[in-house]
Amino acid sequence: MAEMNIHDVLDYLPHRYPFLLIDRVLECEPGVRLRAVKNVTVNEPFFPGHFPRHPVFPGVLILEAMAQATGLLAFRTQGVQPDDNTLYLFVGVDKARFKRQVEPGDSLEITVVFQRETRGMWKFSAEARVDGKVACVADLMGAMRERDGRP
Numbered sequence: 001m002a003e004m005n006i007h008d009v010l011d012y013l014p015h016r017y018p019f020l021l022i023d024r025v026l027e028c029e030p031g032v033r034l035r036a037v038k039n040v041t042v043n044e045p046f047f048p049g050h051f052p053r054h055p056v057f058p059g060v061l062i063l064e065a066m067a068q069a070t071g072l073l074a075f076r077t078q079g080v081q082p083d084d085n086t087l088y089l090f091v092g093v094d095k096a097r098f099k100r101q102v103e104p105g106d107s108l109e110i111t112v113v114f115q116r117e118t119r120g121m122w123k124f125s126a127e128a129r130v131d132g133k134v135a136c137v138a139d140l141m142g143a144m145r146e147r148d149g150r151p
Contacts, residue, residue, distance in 0.1 A: 002025075004028065008025070015068060022038060022110075031077045033073070034070075036112075056102065059096075063093055063136070073124070075088065086146060088142055091143050092140065093140055095139050099135055110128045111129075126140050
C-alpha cells in the first residue's frame, strides 16, 4: 500500500496551485482504494470571497479533491504515469451529500474506492472526513482521454 508525497502526486496530476487539491496520499492499493489528504489553510485564494467572516471550504472543491483522488487511483490501477497528451477528466457525480462544513485548519481525509471500469469510464465511491466525521459522500465518474492537440 504505497504512500505518495507531494512530488509523487505532481507526477500523476496536471493540476497546480491554486487547483491542486491533494497534498499527500496515505495509502494506495491499485484496483481497490486510495486514501489522500487535503490540508485546508486560510490563505487559499477563495476564502476572502467565500463567507469572509466565517470561511467555509466550498463543497464543489471537496468534490474536485475527491475527483483528483480518483484520477490518482485510476492511473495507479493501470500502472501508468500520464504524459502530456493524457487527461483524466471528471465526468460525473451522483448521490453527493454534504454532512458538515470544512473550515481552515481542517485536514480533509479522502477515501475513494474503485467500483468498475467500462469502456474507458471509471466509477468510484468517495468519502471525505474531518476528524473521523463524514463531511461529504458521492459516487464519481472519470474518463481517460487523449488531448486533442491544442496547446
